[in-house]
Amino acid sequence: MNVLYVVGVGPGDPELITVKALRLVQEADVVAGFSTVLEVVRKHVRGQVLPLTYRDQEEKLGQLAEAASRGMRCVLCAWGDPSVSAQELVERVQRVYPWVEIVAGVSSLAVACARVGAALEESLFISLHRREGAERAFQELVYALKQGHRHVFVFPRPYDLMPAQIAQRLMAEEIPPETRVVVLERLGLPEERVLSLSLGALTRCDTLSDLTILFFPKEDEGGYGDGQC
Amino acid sequence: MNVLYVVGVGPGDPELITVKALRLVQEADVVAGFSTVLEVVRKHVRGQVLPLTYRDQEEKLGQLAEAASRGMRCVLCAWGDPSVSAQELVERVQRVYPWVEIVAGVSSLAVACARVGAALEESLFISLHRREGAERAFQELVYALKQGHRHVFVFPRPYDLMPAQIAQRLMAEEIPPETRVVVLERLGLPEERVLSLSLGALTRCDTLSDLTILFFPKEDEGGYGDGQC
Structure with a gap:
């Protein structure tokens, strides 16, 4: 099954993103995330941007999961490192799509x-x-x-x-x-x-x-x- | 005074290096580090490589400090993130050269x-x-x-x-x-x-x-x- 990547984009400094995060964002068909996080990577996105808000995140994550299950390359961006303070987001995406790979980043x-x-x-x-x-x-x-x-x-x-x-x-x-x-x-x-x-x-x-x-x-x-x- | 960068190169996966670490290594006149760490970045080094061993590290760090004080762009590479298990190395370099900037990386x-x-x-x-x-x-x-x-x-x-x-x-x-x-x-x-x-x-x-x-x-x-x- 297609892996959905949860990618840490670093603490905000555009140079503190990893080469891997950058490549996954560039190759993705759909890039999702809260809008402040997406700002860090927006200029590298070639596919579709799917912004989340606190109110519609469940619905948007459902759309992301559906895209992944149709074979699209999907990336969900998180601040810093997804293992720091993004546990609730990771669990929310795992509930709708179990094939998740977390890509470590530089945390604040x-x-x-x-x-x-x-x-x-x-x-x-x-x-x-x-x-x-x-x-x-x-x-x-x-x-x-x-x-x-x-x-x-x-x-x-x-x-x-x-x-x-x-x-x-x-x-x-x-x-x-x-x-x-x-x-x-x-x-x-x-x-x-x-x-x-x-x-x-x-x-x-x-x-x-x-x-x-x-x-x-x-x-x-x-x-x-x-x-x- | 010229800053000496202590740079985290990530956990070993060559894609988990940051864009900033990569740039600093490419721009450096001298790149120092233990030899297993240098392997991760060696293909990006354009300047001089200064490998350290446990026995000669004090002497080599002295050479690095001297190069920095002569205006050369110097980078000391550490595994992962320098704030994880590299405290002793960071203190050793600060003793010979106080203008140190730590560049965060992805830790193992x-x-x-x-x-x-x-x-x-x-x-x-x-x-x-x-x-x-x-x-x-x-x-x-x-x-x-x-x-x-x-x-x-x-x-x-x-x-x-x-x-x-x-x-x-x-x-x-x-x-x-x-x-x-x-x-x-x-x-x-x-x-x-x-x-x-x-x-x-x-x-x-x-x-x-x-x-x-x-x-x-x-x-x-x-x-x-x-x-x-």
């Missing part, structure tokens, strides 16, 4: 590690951007910060757990306001910004992009400067 | 997640392949397996902590012999092999490649088959 998490000089094997990655399990993930964050054994990267949730709200909730859980946090905003994009500030100062940052990752170093090495947003 | 860990269908935000990555801290990392592995909150990926250490020895040591720490483990061997390379077996069976696997990752699913979903090596 890899770029975040590079920017702050953290090793992934000394880090823990917690995503609050999920429909299910976000509360349990938040409790894991509190526990990890109290333990301090690993660096912690956090993906906020755009609608109700943005950085300022996360900071407020962490302080309510007795994480000290002077805790150091690095805000990595729009990584790999032209407007990229890296801010180092205290948890207390983060509660007052309400203008951050929703393309933001928070980084809590396991020890405050003091090398990040001090900032405001 | 991302490929491992894709193969077993794991999400990185539900996983923990533990590397035993390190000069310092390996014993603490092993204890963290034992603790994580007893807790069972996250999938665990483990990088063995080629000379004394290969998969069979890890399995023996885990059983000595009272991890049950029927625990499911997936062996991911030579990921992304032509001889790639994925084996699912019990911890007890793994103690008898003494012919595995040293390019092996172990995966312990957080719940035994039974979807991996049962194998021997």
Whole structure:
């Protein structure tokens, strides 16, 4: 049976796409994805573009599955690496089409590690951007910060757990306001910004992009400067 | 000052290199790296090749730093993503040349997640392949397996902590012999092999490649088959 590729296109920097992702997009008859993701690859698409929205994604994925089953070469694009925060999308496509191959990409998490000089094997990655399990993930964050054994990267949730709200909730859980946090905003994009500030100062940052990752170093090495947003 | 690039070349599959890594290698006056890593990019190199070995790496990195300070475009290649298991190499180059930029790549860990269908935000990555801290990392592995909150990926250490020895040591720490483990061997390379077996069976696997990752699913979903090596 025809494989449907779920392809990571990288974190947004058009050069951080892999040669394989580029080739699959170029060869595809149909390229699907959320519209912000498709922007990264649109100039390489020669086939049909099938944009998804949160409301019509089930229907559009059904169309994609049907195209694949008729023998068309189909690619579904995801940000970064499909194994980072795209689990729900991957499961949704597997429900309508089981012959899926995931093509790894450069995640924004890899770029975040590079920017702050953290090793992934000394880090823990917690995503609050999920429909299910976000509360349990938040409790894991509190526990990890109290333990301090690993660096912690956090993906906020755009609608109700943005950085300022996360900071407020962490302080309510007795994480000290002077805790150091690095805000990595729009990584790999032209407007990229890296801010180092205290948890207390983060509660007052309400203008951050929703393309933001928070980084809590396991020890405050003091090398990040001090900032405001 | 001239930036020295530390570039991830991907997990070995020549198509899983990024467009950026490819360009930096093509434009470089000097391309350095361990010889197995250089094989992935050698056909793209137009400048000088500077192979490192474990014994002469300090000396060769000194030569690379000198070339960079004379204005030559220098690239140091690392497997996968430099933030995964290349921390010691990155620190070594930063000691001789501080203007380093890390260019993220596709790690073999991302490929491992894709193969077993794991999400990185539900996983923990533990590397035993390190000069310092390996014993603490092993204890963290034992603790994580007893807790069972996250999938665990483990990088063995080629000379004394290969998969069979890890399995023996885990059983000595009272991890049950029927625990499911997936062996991911030579990921992304032509001889790639994925084996699912019990911890007890793994103690008898003494012919595995040293390019092996172990995966312990957080719940035994039974979807991996049962194998021997």
